[in-house]
Amino acid sequence: MRGSLSGRLLGGLLLLLLLFFSLTVAALDALFHRLSEQALHDRLEGQLVALIAASDPDETGNVHPTAPLAEPRFETPGSGLYGLIQNDAGAIVWRTRSAVAAGGEAPHAATTEPTGVRRFEHVALNGAEWEIVHLTVAWELAANSHRRFTFTVAENLQAYRAQLRSFRAQLLGWFGVLTLLLLIAVSVLLRRTLQPLRRLEGEIGAIERGQRARLSAAYPRELTGVSKNLNALLDSERNRAERYRQTLGNLAHELKTPLAILRTQAGVDAGLVERMDQIVAHQLRRARISAGSTLGQAPLDLRAAAQELIAALGKVYAERALTIEVEGAAMFGGDRGDALELLGNLLDNACKWARSRVVLHLATAHNAALGKPETCVRMDDDGPGWGSADPQALFERGARADESRPGHGLGLSIVRDLVEAYDGSMSAGRNEWGGARIELRLPAPRGAEVP
Numbered sequence: 001m002r003g004s005l006s007g008r009l010l011g012g013l014l015l016l017l018l019l020f021f022s023l024t025v026a027a028l029d030a031l032f033h034r035l036s037e038q039a040l041h042d043r044l045e046g047q048l049v050a051l052i053a054a055s056d057p058d059e060t061g062n063v064h065p066t067a068p069l070a071e072p073r074f075e076t077p078g079s080g081l082y083g084l085i086q087n088d089a090g091a092i093v094w095r096t097r098s099a100v101a102a103g104g105e106a107p108h109a110a111t112t113e114p115t116g117v118r119r120f121e122h123v124a125l126n127g128a129e130w131e132i133v134h135l136t137v138a139w140e141l142a143a144n145s146h147r148r149f150t151f152t153v154a155e156n157l158q159a160y161r162a163q164l165r166s167f168r169a170q171l172l173g174w175f176g177v178l179t180l181l182l183l184i185a186v187s188v189l190l191r192r193t194l195q196p197l198r199r200l201e202g203e204i205g206a207i208e209r210g211q212r213a214r215l216s217a218a219y220p221r222e223l224t225g226v227s228k229n230l231n232a233l234l235d236s237e238r239n240r241a242e243r244y245r246q247t248l249g250n251l252a253h254e255l256k257t258p259l260a261i262l263r264t265q266a267g268v269d270a271g272l273v274e275r276m277d278q279i280v281a282h283q284l285r286r287a288r289i290s291a292g293s294t295l296g297q298a299p300l301d302l303r304a305a306a307q308e309l310i311a312a313l314g315k316v317y318a319e320r321a322l323t324i325e326v327e328g329a330a331m332f333g334g335d336r337g338d339a340l341e342l343l344g345n346l347l348d349n350a351c352k353w354a355r356s357r358v359v360l361h362l363a364t365a366h367n368a369a370l371g372k373p374e375t376c377v378r379m380d381d382d383g384p385g386w387g388s389a390d391p392q393a394l395f396e397r398g399a400r401a402d403e404s405r406p407g408h409g410l411g412l413s414i415v416r417d418l419v420e421a422y423d424g425s426m427s428a429g430r431n432e433w434g435g436a437r438i439e440l441r442l443p444a445p446r447g448a449e450v451p
Helices: 005-053 097-102 158-193 195-208 221-264 270-289 302-316 336-353 411-421
Strands: 055-057 063-065 081-086 092-095 119-125 128-142 145-156 323-328 357-367 372-381 425-430 436-443
Touching (some): 302 336, 302 357, 336 357
Antiparallel strands (some): 081 092
8 A cells, every 4th residue: 555654644534534523513503403493483482472462352352462562573574574363263363564575475373273382383485484383372352252363473584594504604614624724733743753754764765875874873762673673784784795795705716726726737628727717707706796786885977987997998909099989977876896897898898899989878768667767878889790690699608709809708798697687688789880789778776867
């Protein structure tokens, strides 16, 4: 599973916050809705009691308010609050001025309303929502004379709904801001908490690029063991590689004397001794290559290394007046000795066969298949080329294109071994001059930039 730890933690925290705040918002919204509805009912019930208290019977046997009502909205058409009184036959005997806004279709009670029971109902009329309360009372008009009247108070819910929407918008806004602030605070905290891990990653990258030799020691307690173990591993790797090189050097030195003695012994096949010498040299080179690339090595400038080799080869082939050129530049992420041996064998082989010109081209290119940069080395000479031989076969140990030329046929096989040791590739062909071309592609050191 890819991704940063801080990203995963922030993503998980965001999901938890969204879940928690969603439940909280839903609970608060439900609570506010219930309390608002209860407040609405209490307000309507209060208006209903005030309407009943202000009412008295008249000479026609009906009742109506005889004193002005305290709520001014009853007298304002379109205010959204109205009241009315119905007799026992269901006819409206009185209504507030505000009821005119209902267009004569104001919600009213059924004729079967039970006496003394307050009933709330929610209706939709004329494209509006209304909350209504009804109460039927038995009014004593004279001795032993009662008549039922139903009092109704209704309120338009437009303002109530707007209040709910405003509350929900504010609730979501505040919780959204709170979520954002919490995420910012947690991200800052995570950044500070994970800073040692980022520093550890940076130091490991610096070691891979050869800019550091060891990890620093100033780490929190949880990472102290990791840094100590990594430093111990780095030291062990370097010591092992150094001991390996020293052992191989000692082995090569010890074998020289017995081989020299065999050459001087009568009856010993000199060619066989020479062959043994080649095999020993070749195997020692292969063993040294396998330990060549270690952590902590700084990238090597191949152009500068090639210039050193060209200066030496210029003296070796001085009588041929060869032109040896270097084009471009590239870095090598490995052992300096391996780089010198690789370039040295390529340059020596090209100078050996060139008529007048040798060109070494260096570059860093992007490998689309691997998705990372690679170091490209191309060697061209204006010699006779590969002749009838298969260029790939000449990479084998002891293979030579022309037996008349000096050498043991180990140069290109050593180059091949070095390239394989660094997980690279090697190919050969002809250049535009008709001479030999050898191309190498090696993994570029970490941090290498493609121009």
